[in-house]
Amino acid sequence: MHTVDHLESLCARAWPALAEVSLGDWSMRAAAGFTGRANSTLTCGDPGMPVPDALAVTEGFAREHGIKPTAHVVIGSTHEQAIREAGWIVDLDHPGGAESLVMTGQLEKFAEGEADSRDLPGWWELTAGSEVSDAHRHVLGSGEKVCFASLTEDDEVVAAVRGAVVEDVLHVARLAVRPSHRRKGLARQLMGELAGWGMAQGATTCVLQVAEHNEPAIRLYSELGCTEHHRYRYWVPAVS
Structure with a gap:
């Protein structure tokens, strides 16, 4: 712990x-x-x-x-x-x-497959917006073990998330699904693939920082077995 x-x-x-x-x-x-x-x-x-x-x-x-x-x-x-x-x-x-x-969970509980970590242009547009600054590039792109996980349909990125492994922990952030593709299980699928990638990098646990008002995200993470560790x-x- x-x-x-x-x-x-x-x-x-x-x-x-x-x-x-x-x-x-x-x-x-x-x-x-x-x-x-x-x-x-x-x-x-x-x-x-x-x-x-x-x-x-x-x-x-x-x-x-x-x-x-x-x-x-x-x-x-x-x-x-x-x-x-x-x-x-x-x-x-x-x-x-x-x-x-701040929520944590065991990756083995929901890992399924392994995410493609390629840096696709559509990933940045979905997670950071149309104008990607140097700050975006640095915060999201820095680190020895970083994954730009995404799901595509007809060559378009329809779901994306950023993962970074530090020590034995996979930090998960910027989970996004296009409005036209929500309620199809893509966020859950993407989290499973990111967890698989994290385990391949030596992580055993995930950590997520999520605003208290973001009830859909909290519900998803809870369904994946994540629990509240603390708040800030x-x-x-x-x-x-």
């Missing part, structure tokens, strides 16, 4: 930002605004200074990189109360949702 801090560190390694600077055990991250995870400070561990001072440093980092000062805080963690007392609040306006579940929220200064 992975500890919360270790699992969060694996997720961060699987989702590399354009700029990453350590602050003690904390990690300040920036990626031109692409995803909250890559544009926030992961507050696990000891920052090496009082929390208010550490938050001031993170604000300076954010300003330097042109992003909103944001802290990625595990619910119930050691620092959560100190961050609140420093005048930060939960970012209820965060585009992806303020709170997310995004915090921002009350006065910016």
Whole structure:
């Protein structure tokens, strides 16, 4: 069983930002605004200074990189109360949702086949949109073991997901199915093939970070045997 801090560190390694600077055990991250995870400070561990001072440093980092000062805080963690007392609040306006579940599961329970890991143009269009930036390329494409899994129909990518293996964990993200092809079991099929790919790379467990309001995704992952490990929220200064 992975500890919360270790699992969060694996997720961060699987989702590399354009700029990453350590602050003690904390990690300040920036990626031109692409995803909250890559544009926030992961507050696990000891920052090496009082929390208010550490938050001031993170604000300076954010300003330097042109992003909103944001802290990625595990619910119930050691620092959560100190961050609140420093005048930060939960970012209820965060585009992806303020709170997310971190779910884990055993790959052997749903692995079936092995995903094709080719980098297809249609994969990027479906998972990242029509305009793919350097930040998209870096966050999604970096890593020693990365899979651009997809399903195609008539040479069109109709379902896609990104997987990255770090240590023995498969990090799953950006699962997408075209609206015209939903409710056909493609997401489940794709997850099975990605799990097979992950096991071939030495992974035994998967981890997913999913917004609490994304009920269809949570339901799918639960049906695959994944369970909630912990939750985190995004915090921002009350006065910016």
